[in-house]
Amino acid sequence: MAHPPAHPPRGQIGIFNRSHYEDVLIVRVEKLVPKDIWQARYDHINAFESLLTDSGVTILKFYLHLSKDEQKKRLEERLAEPDKHWKFARGDLGCAPNGTSTRLPMKTR
Numbered sequence: 001m002a003h004p005p006a007h008p009p010r011g012q013i014g015i016f017n018r019s020h021y022e023d024v025l026i027v028r029v030e031k032l033v034p035k036d037i038w039q040a041r042y043d044h045i046n047a048f049e050s051l052l053t054d055s056g057v058t059i060l061k062f063y064l065h066l067s068k069d070e071q072k073k074r075l076e077e078r079l080a081e082p083d084k085h086w087k088f089a090r091g092d093l094g095c096a097p098n099g100t101s102t103r104l105p106m107k108t109r
Contacts, residue, residue: 007057021045024045075088
């Protein structure tokens with residue numbers, strides 16, 4: 001983890017985005033870095049979460065499931081609507097978070 005996110009003051013709720021979890025998942029599934037690197041990242045996440053819980057913070061993790069049809073619809077919208085192009089990355093066409101293919105047919109011009 002490049003830097004630990006700030007946690008909310010006592011009595012308040014904070015929501016962290018998933019980016020530090022994605023970082024370990026994608027590089028592991030896609031074999032982008034050696035095991036010792038992604039393993040160290042897992043260790044950092046676990047240490048940070050332990051630090052939070054040792055300080056009295058309750059961590060709740062939620063998983064949002066999108067069906068393959070919904071994922072395909074959203075990716076197609078990103079391609080079809082110019083105001084959504086900023087959300088699109090070529091990597092979105094190759095792999096879903098669970099490691100399954102989400103490849104869409106690409107039209108070439």
